[in-house]
Amino acid sequence: MPNEDLIYRITRAVYGRLGADADERVVEHLVTDIYQAVEPVVESQRETDGGGDDAFDSLLSGGQGSWRALSPRERGKGGEGSPDRIVVSVFGVDHPGIVAAVAHILADSNCSIADINQTVVQGKFAMVIVADTTLSEESVAALKERFRHEGERLGVRIYAQREDLFHAMHRI
């Protein structure tokens, strides 16, 4: 997956020079050229940084593996919540093994955990996991089916929803 943060910054710089009225196609070509020139350097840095997930906070929804220069209108929007991340929420009565079971499914389907928050209040278990699905080859439907099945076995409710839904609903 390309480094969208970097693309965003290059796009912003190009628009900064050319003005907001610049031809979108010209901007797209310029951004593509610049990105391709610096890509090898960025890639090698990423490997030495050990993945560097933070750099991958998507700023736009370019879809699977595709990316494009931002239009002037889109440039204004930062941190939209990523369509490649899911929020997994788990609620139920606490007992051993819930975190392990959910984490196992995520690991098994090649999703990496970006953030996790878990509490137990008066025996009630609540956990929220933000997981990155970029590398996962499993469909969301299949993943949800596994969560449903596992939830039934564990006696808890497991929901999985895309992160950008939460951003849309709770951030102006």
Add this chain to the structure above:
Amino acid sequence: MDYSQAEILQTVRMTEIEHLDVRTVTLGLSLRDCASESIERTAERVRAKIERTAERLVPTVDEIGDEIGIRIANKRISITPAALIAGGAESIDDCVKLAHAIDEAAARVGVDFIGGYSALVQKGWTRTEGVFLDSIPEALATTRRLCSSVNVATTRAGINMNAVRRVGQLIKQAAELTGEQGGLACAKFVCFANAVEDNPFMAGAFHGTGEPEAVINVGVSGPGVVNYAVRQAPADMPLDEVAELIKQLSFKLSRAGELIGREAARRLGLRFGIIDLSLAPTPVLGDSVGEIIEAFGFERAGAPGTTAALALLTDAVKKGGAMASSAVGGMSGAFIPVSEDAAMIAAVQAGALTLEKLEAWTSVCSVGLDMIAVPGSTTAETIAAIIADEMAIGVMNNKTTAVRIIPAPGREVGDTVEFGGLLGTAPIMPVNQFSAAGFIRRGGRIPAPIHSLRN
């Protein structure tokens, strides 16, 4: 974590417990390029275009709903008002052929309703439109998915009373043709004043002439969410604070809807049109506009004061939606379809909610008299007169109003009619027994209103 646990919990609760759903993703499709010299050729082109454009609609939308985690209840299509492309039609049979082609294409692509077997006749009709209007009862009685609407009035043109009279007769015919199903055809027909061109909700959806080739319009709902919030709020919360609460919720609902609409448009390679945030009840318990109204502090929906409560509700919903998205369109407000709302059905049966009170409600809510079943003995003139009243409210107040009324054959006050699914169960409501025949017989036109001296 970017979101607090309370925020995440709220979203999960809305989608999983309070029935927040995207009521419909509606593909608006222009069929104007399908018109040709013969109706057979037009029907064939219509069929091909619908099947080609909407081929991936249902699976794509289902996939998005699954990913984002919001149920998308219905996938629908709205088309160019069919009367505009029926130029080659010489007879009712010709028009019905077109209706069948549209209905079959809808079945083929798997949508549950297709709207736009429609005509806009607020000032009059052409020869073809005259034939087309006559074909509506048979078209609806012999199809499953097709929905029809007729616009008989606008604020700029006034009310076409000849059309109102004719629609009264069409509704009676449609009811009689489907008498065994309680007059089901009438549940798929709406009569409008100031019809909107980008409405995604049925039965009144059509793809207006000012619209582009194809767009994705989204209808979001969520009476369950608002109902839950108003019920959780303290009973002595002042109304301005209740309005604020509803406004904030409708903001969130609209944003969720827009996310889905834009994603659907992107994946289908179409333009995103509008999001219509309308509180539209379903027969599911709690998912009810009547219950929201009662939660304001009324014993029953229909009690004195409920018009004021509905005004507050509709306005707060519109304000939240307008803040959330620059693409708000359609109806956006609150729907009051009696047969689809458990609390309103109960209120009718308890004698709290009458046709007259519903009429008053329609002056402040987003549409009109919706899914109202009346005795089968109700005359075409009385139905036309009920429509005329409703059209007058719309025309004079510069808003959309509509009538979807079912004179259920053989049924009397006290009976109920079962339509099944989203259309629900309609209690037969009493109608004022005094005649309006002389007024309706006059025909002609009620002139457009003056827009100064407003009081």
